Amino acid sequence: MNPELVQRLSELLQEVTGFIYPNEVEIHWSILIVVYPYITGLVAGAFILASLVQVFNVKEVQPTYRLSLLTALAFLLIAPLPLQFHLGHPERSYEIFITPQLGSAMAMFGFVYLWYLMAVLLLEIWFEYRRDLIVWSKEEKPPMRWLYRALSLFSNDVSEGAVQFDRKAIKVITVIGIPSAFILHGYVGFIFGSVKANPWWSSVLIPIVFLMSAIVSGIALVIFLYMVITPLRGERIDMRCLDRITSYLFYAVIVDFTLEALDFIHRLYESEESIKILSRLVTDKLFVSLWIIQILLGMIIPLAIMIMVKSLKFDEELRKLLYFTSVILIQLGIFATRWNVVIGGQLFSKSFRGLTTYKMEVAGIEGLLTAIVLLILPFIVLTILLKILPAWETSEANRGTAS
């Protein structure tokens, strides 16, 4: 028997107000499960931003196209890790692939994930980079040369026709990719939305709310990365691009806000059996994370900032500063959204008679440190990816095409 666990649960028992079922004292889905939908949301959002360039031919956003793709890949590679660490038996996770229970939303994770990774993201990146890989493999010295050769699958056709074909292929993949990205994150919402036992989760709107907030967070992340990386490369931030993306972000936040408000009003109006405990939940346990962080800091203030920027003529520097503040606030808000769904859904008893508390571990495998590491890891992966696959043409090449 694990005395530490017993100690922790005994302390939690003191925090319980009202009645909860005895097995509900332990909060089962910890901060790692908050990190998981947050990361997949970033993947879906970044990809959808990349798709805008392709499908709707938005030229201004072009500078962030490759960055979005690589961001999506970096986060997608890390996405299964929080799930893996959270399992009671991580060594058995392969069972999801060899004996999936097809009725389970979670079992489909492996397949949706693989489909998205292999059939969409890797393919699109490959077609996008194929020409460059061939060119680089000729310029670079070993061992990078061998790496590029292998990555290009030893392809060597750089004729105009072949490059044209790549463009077409990317279009097709994007068209498949958008619904796939929707499925990837909508399905994460479905994992929660389909739990009929839990009135805080059980809602048809949850997958859609998840999706919209995913788009919001993904776009905000790409803006953040673009604004950080470009000065580091010694380049100037393209303000037309930035203005354009933030206006997408603005509309996405509005849709997201509307959907969440709709969900909220709908619950309040239907006022089912669970309404009393849920209102105690949002006014007591989730007060800070829902009203202050998610709604005020994560939505209302960024919206106000962006309305201000849109209506008033600020100079470039101030605009950059305001954009930067609002994307960071939005990230914070979306993380709080995930927190409120995942942790909030476990803070009340399914007997609807009491509330419990989540005490986060700090050092444990399901603790704060692991979560922070998991949130930093994608950035490291992204750095490596950017080293191997530069997302921007070098200045000379740029000049070359310009002239």
Add this chain to the structure above:
Amino acid sequence: MDRRKFLKNAIWFIPAAGLFRRFLKDAYAKPGNGRYDPNHHLYGMGIDIDKCIGCGLCIEACKKENNVPKEPFFCRTWVERYVIRKDGSVTVESIEAQKGKPRAKPEETDILRSFFVPKLCNQCANPPCVQVCPVGATFPTEDGVVLVDSKRCIGCRYCIQACPYGARYLHPETRTADKCTFCYHRVVKGLLPACVEVCPTQARVFGDLKSMASRLVRFTRMNKIHVLKPHLNTEPKVYYADLDGEVR
């Protein structure tokens, strides 16, 4: 048919029928004699709320029989005390399983009504836990008991989230989901589940829904029956007699 022939037939018929009944009874009640065939059984439990005295012996017996950790955060079965006061307020608590500890008793004068409700896995016919398990490690048997394969459970705890009754917990030693099995190892040998065995007032009635002569079928015939959270359409096989509307 003349009387003589009728009597003669009756002489044969009556013992033959008795013998036949014995065979039938053997086939149903004493699986030890032949091979146990799960297709001939469908287990359920009846709970007579008016008989439960909240002694907590069932909880203790369950923990001993099934190697459940003795701490009060891990329960395959537990007993809730409901106190509905005259001002309409409702207090619920899970009674302490350990012996000798003093229990907080509600003040008698402001009680409108009060009672105990034993809870356990409802062995739903339409179990949400089975639906969500990603690897199929939890499944219903032919005789109607939902089991967990502890060698394959990956410990994702989706089933714990999906159970509307809070009947599942993560076993701290095996790190896999665990829950009431109706003492499957006992019932297939013709014994009663441990909680039913020790219940002093027979508030718990265990039986086979496929046998018309079982105590459970009689229980469901003699009482008005309710199940927990019927609106979730889980179709529980734990049947409550005289369940109060406040019980959730």
Add this chain to the structure above:
Amino acid sequence: MEKMKGVLEKIPEQIRRLLIVIAVIITGVVTVRYFILPSSLTDRRFHRESTVQRETAKNIVFAGASVCGACHADQAAKKKIGYHKTLSCETCHGPAQVHIENPATKPTAPRGREFCVFCHAFDPSRPTGFPQINPVLHNPIKACVTCHHPHDPVPSETPRECSACHAQIASIKTVSPHALIGCTSCHTVPAKHKITPRSVKPTKPETREFCGKCHGKESDRKDAPKIDLATHGERFLCWECHYPHRPERM
């Protein structure tokens, strides 16, 4: 053959390379899943059967009610006719499978006051018909077994002839402040009531003054709460508000 080559030529070079990679991956996955992995990993029926087997093979701790009588026939016979007839032996004596396998390990036999009150201490949530005592007032210190034989317990001193039919009233009364007042203090029972209970009924108190004998403010009973008969609910009879077999505690 020439034609085939022509068709192949028409497929762009990059697609050909991708197709090779995809084909390799798919064959790899299919081979591993269907040919290399042993069926013990992939066969769901096998998993279920082995779970049922493992579950069935678990140790039995409680032996069950039917086996004890084989050795302890006299106790079993005694218990069978008493008030504890519905109890399983292991309810009080604890799990006994070990005792069956090795009779030298004895099951427990609770003899103090702690065990019996588990069921029989008064608790307002318990069903009213269930025999309960107040462990503080009820012969303190004395072990339960000195008066009540656990295999054939006898309930409290309410006359058998009353409780035989009015068991519920009798057991409610044992936990009430009126526990020590005998039935006949308030009811006179004609002998014929026992023969034709419905046509010949015992008397019931009819006046407020009857209760006033103890509860009136002039009464000298020290342990009864006192009221002024003249002013306390003068339009009603006492039992219209207070249930005499279990009056509320003051």
